[in-house]
Amino acid sequence: TYVVTENCIKCKYMDCVEVCPVDCFYEGENFLVINPDECIDCGVCEPECPAEAIVPDSEEKATDWLELNVKYAAQWPNITRKGAPLPDSDDWKDKPGKADLLSP
Ligand code: SF4
Ligand code: F3S
Numbered sequence: 001t002y003v004v005t006e007n008c009i010k011c012k013y014m015d016c017v018e019v020c021p022v023d024c025f026y027e028g029e030n031f032l033v034i035n036p037d038e039c040i041d042c043g044v045c046e047p048e049c050p051a052e053a054i055v056p057d058s059e060e061k062a063t064d065w066l067e068l069n070v071k072y073a074a075q076w077p078n079i080t081r082k083g084a085p086l087p088d089s090d091d092w093k094d095k096p097g098k099a100d101l102l103s104p
Contacts, residue, residue: 004016004053008032009030010095011089011092014082016054017032017082021040036070
């Protein structure tokens with residue numbers, strides 16, 4: 001599966017949502033997650049994210065995030081259409097240490 005990681009927090013560009021063939025993204029206030037049970041591993045979303053937040057779970061960067069994708073996919077509503085990115089998304093892009101800013 002692919003997972004959404006820290007770089008998405010406070011950016012939420014949502015370009016990923018538009019391309020997913022199985023609509024397996026779920027939306028929180030300032031972060032999106034993938035439902036690993038539904039992801040078909042096509043990889044199409046990975047290059048679409050301007051923040052490079054999406055990685056295959058085989059990558060070291062995905063450690064810790066797989067669990068969060070599973071958790072929030074069960075709680076948050078499904079999203080199938082791109083909405084407006086967060087207003088200050090460009091300011092938060094590439095900023096380190098955003099993990100604690102995730103709004104559950
Ligand atoms: Fe959707 Fe494919 Fe990305 Fe999985 S890898 S979330 S199926 S676009
Ligand atoms: Fe987040 Fe990137 Fe999608 S910033 S909402 S994973 S396009």
